[in-house]
Amino acid sequence: MRLRVIAVLMVLGLIAVSCGNSKSSKAKTTTTVKGQTVAVDQPGVTDTEIRVGGIASINNPLNFNYGAAFDGVEAYFEMINSAGGIYGRKLKVVAKRDDQLANGKSEAEGLLAQDNPFAALPIAELLFTASDVLAKANIPTFGWNVNKEWTGPPNFFEQEGALCFDCPGVGLPWLAKELGKKKLGVLAYGVEQSSDCAKGIKASFDKYPVATIAWDDRSLPFSSAVDFSADVKRMKDAGVDMVTTCMDQNGVLGLTREMKKQGLNAAQYLPNAYDHDFMNSYGDLFEGSYVRTRFAPFETQPQPAGLKLFDKWMKKTGKKEVEISYVGWIDADMFVTGLKAAGPNFTRQKVIDELNKLTNYNADGILPGLDWTKQHGDPHLDQYKTPEDCSAMTKIVNKKFEPVFTTPGKPFICFPDSSRAPTVPDKPTTKA
Numbered sequence: 001m002r003l004r005v006i007a008v009l010m011v012l013g014l015i016a017v018s019c020g021n022s023k024s025s026k027a028k029t030t031t032t033v034k035g036q037t038v039a040v041d042q043p044g045v046t047d048t049e050i051r052v053g054g055i056a057s058i059n060n061p062l063n064f065n066y067g068a069a070f071d072g073v074e075a076y077f078e079m080i081n082s083a084g085g086i087y088g089r090k091l092k093v094v095a096k097r098d099d100q101l102a103n104g105k106s107e108a109e110g111l112l113a114q115d116n117p118f119a120a121l122p123i124a125e126l127l128f129t130a131s132d133v134l135a136k137a138n139i140p141t142f143g144w145n146v147n148k149e150w151t152g153p154p155n156f157f158e159q160e161g162a163l164c165f166d167c168p169g170v171g172l173p174w175l176a177k178e179l180g181k182k183k184l185g186v187l188a189y190g191v192e193q194s195s196d197c198a199k200g201i202k203a204s205f206d207k208y209p210v211a212t213i214a215w216d217d218r219s220l221p222f223s224s225a226v227d228f229s230a231d232v233k234r235m236k237d238a239g240v241d242m243v244t245t246c247m248d249q250n251g252v253l254g255l256t257r258e259m260k261k262q263g264l265n266a267a268q269y270l271p272n273a274y275d276h277d278f279m280n281s282y283g284d285l286f287e288g289s290y291v292r293t294r295f296a297p298f299e300t301q302p303q304p305a306g307l308k309l310f311d312k313w314m315k316k317t318g319k320k321e322v323e324i325s326y327v328g329w330i331d332a333d334m335f336v337t338g339l340k341a342a343g344p345n346f347t348r349q350k351v352i353d354e355l356n357k358l359t360n361y362n363a364d365g366i367l368p369g370l371d372w373t374k375q376h377g378d379p380h381l382d383q384y385k386t387p388e389d390c391s392a393m394t395k396i397v398n399k400k401f402e403p404v405f406t407t408p409g410k411p412f413i414c415f416p417d418s419s420r421a422p423t424v425p426d427k428p429t430t431k432a
Helices: 004-017 068-082 104-115 133-139 171-179 194-207 229-238 250-262 278-287 305-316 323-342 349-356
Strands: 049-056 090-098 119-124 139-144 156-158 183-189 214-221 242-246 269-270 290-293 387-398 400-403 411-415 429-431
Touching: 004 278, 004 429, 049 068, 049 104, 068 090, 068 305, 090 104, 104 133, 119 183, 119 323, 133 323, 139 323, 171 194, 171 242, 171 269, 171 387, 183 194, 183 229, 194 214, 194 242, 194 411, 214 229, 229 290, 242 250, 250 278, 278 387, 278 400, 305 323, 323 349
Parallel strands: 049 090, 049 119, 119 139, 139 156, 183 214, 183 242, 242 269, 269 290
Antiparallel strands: 290 387, 387 400, 387 411, 411 429
């Protein structure tokens, strides 16, 4: 069950305004060879430093803090550097480039030609226009996967793996079954990215008909003030008891206000709402709604080892814990995992090759486990499908995210891949 909706919604907002097996997820930790720094002839590497640089949509029409990805990377690097660095070298972010929404290609060209980093991280672009440049350069690239351009290049690494917007998944039908909901309302914008997301939802309920889609509107215009009154009336008249969308936060907020106004009491599935500031402001409107994340949420108890370290070092460095800084932390962990696996005579290619051997990378329990021997490829194809799909689920209770459907120490609920699940399971499995 791919988190296809999370990926598409972040892009939509932009367009609208213009625990696994540690043996296989962790590599060796040797940092020196007989106390000596081994000479390495690679871009961005000196006798004292390993330099990286990233690109983010720092200034964007949504006014979201995507530059926070750099905070997560720098906090992780501070942790590593405090223990002596890697192979006698300190890790350093030397470039924080702003694509200002759509200048990713030129910023990537500048990153390579002017900043000359060993690796590109973090990459947190709303539109991944840097993708062709970074793929062609074969530079190890780590970032926030919200675009289909992340699929394919073997030098690209992120927190989820390849996306499939229109593939069926068993997770949302399972939630409807679990909540006893029978009639679903689906709303999307009238553009390809949004309609593909809605197609995936329809495909899910076509394959697993535990509920019917009673109202499906994929023609909504992009606007800061969409009129949802007609859609809500249609859903209310149709007896809709569960609603999900392929829209950004502003759209979902407008929809929810109209639902409250008309008295449509339906459960909501919010694929793009793990935002503590947003819920602190508007959580009373979303009471009882459900949110899914690919990572272990901050509220997980007991905290997995990776989350404990994230929490400790974000506080120690005075940086704010948000979803995008969490992504930056994961990026840095993947990068360091690759460096350690590559050995003292590391190269860009060795880092790429070693990461692509990992079958259960989990960032010390933050992720449910990525199989990098498969997760670059098109998930439509059988050879790239994984046995199960895992994520975490939270429920909005008093403006806070409360983990649900899991057990202590196992933050993820897992389902068989949709190609291997003939019916909706009664219960998911849980996983550390």
